[in-house]
Amino acid sequence: MTIQWYPGHMLETKNLLIKTISKVDLILEILDARLPQASANPFLNKISQDKFRLKVLNKSDLADPEQTKRWLDYFETQKKTPAIAICGSKKSQAYAALNYCVDKIARNRARKLKVMVIGIPNTGKSTILNTLAGKKIAKTGNVPAITRHQQRTSLKNNIDIYDTPGILWPVIEPQKRAYILAASGAISDTAIDYNDIAFFAAGLLINRYPELLMQRYPFLKNLPDDELTLIEKIGAARGCLKKGGILDYQKASETLIRDLRSGKIGKISFETPEDLEHDHEI
The missing domain is CATH 1.10.1580.10 (Conserved Hypothetical Protein Ylqf; Chain: A; domain 2)
Known part of the structure; x- marks a missing residue:
């Protein structure tokens, strides 16, 4: 069975990201800790090369801890890419991811630091945003693509964080990757x-x-x-x-x-x- 799911709002999100990513300082790329490779959107590599980006392996409480350790080692040693594993509903862990990014760049504290949260559907982006804000400001749920519009939230320490709708890519290959995404809930059940x-x-x-x-x-x-x-x-x-x-x-x-x-x-x-x-x- 061929699995594809690319509703119209995802194309709008793609165009939005292309326009706005140049205006942000940092990127939190939210991945599903159970599928760090399958949940990584290759499109992001094309538009964020000059930005500091942290791979956040969210939902680590659902993942095999041994495999999560191996993935973190893989990103560090093989990809030379910073990565951290968290449970997005835990405040200390959500802030650990944010602060890791903030500490990596020089900043003028008189200016708002702009952080963008990016990821495919159902990786827990909105949960992380709510945890950082200390209140419910974004819809959450087990259904993918709940967030449909970019949302900006002001945090302490003069930080603005932007939550973006989950975005996949038009052709998901290999098909094993599509099956992994579908099994995890990243693809709408109506498409599987x-x-x-x-x-x-x-x-x-x-x-x-x-x-x-x-x-x-x-x-x-x-x-x-x-x-x-x-x-x-x-x-x-x-x-x-x-x-x-x-x-x-x-x-x-x-x-x-x-x-x-x-x-x-x-x-x-x-x-x-x-x-x-x-x-x-x-």
């Missing part, structure tokens, strides 16, 4: 087939997190040999049945994806630095 995404997620869990699977679903007496069997067993145990006792694969798939996205299965990372070698990505 739950059965395909659940099949992908089941394979990931069987291969990389079998212990977490067995803990979350104790009715699994043995680890399923294949993806379809796992989905069927979860669906049967959770009552995902149609009339006549026929398994409802759609509901079973939705159950698995919801558990995965919410962290109920455990701390999981969708990709590792080693995956880049197999995908021939840099």
Whole structure:
């Protein structure tokens, strides 16, 4: 299945970023700690080369901590790029990311320091903004692309921070990257087939997190040999049945994806630095 999702407002956001990024001093690039490579928009590299940019691996509370450490090491040693892992709802961690940036540049404190928050949908940009502001000023939720317009907020120490709508790119390649984005919730559910995404997620869990699977679903007496069997067993145990006792694969798939996205299965990372070698990505 080919997955693409590029609603009209994303093109508007792209044009907005091109016009305004030259006016800011710093960039907080918000990534999903579970998928630091897949959630990085390549478009940003083209428009922010002369700006100090910090990769913020948000949602670290949902990610595999061992893989998060490896990703931070990868960015530092392989990419020579500053990166930090945080949980955006925790004030100390959100400010640690902001202050890391602020400390890296010389500034005239009489002038407003302008910081832009950029990232793809559903990486937690608005949550971080609300945490920094100490109040709810941006809509948040588990549905991607809630923010539709750029928002400016004044923080202490003469800092203005700009929250921008989440933006993807027109063609998502390779398709494995699109599946990772869909499984994490970065792509609207209206643009995906739950059965395909659940099949992908089941394979990931069987291969990389079998212990977490067995803990979350104790009715699994043995680890399923294949993806379809796992989905069927979860669906049967959770009552995902149609009339006549026929398994409802759609509901079973939705159950698995919801558990995965919410962290109920455990701390999981969708990709590792080693995956880049197999995908021939840099």
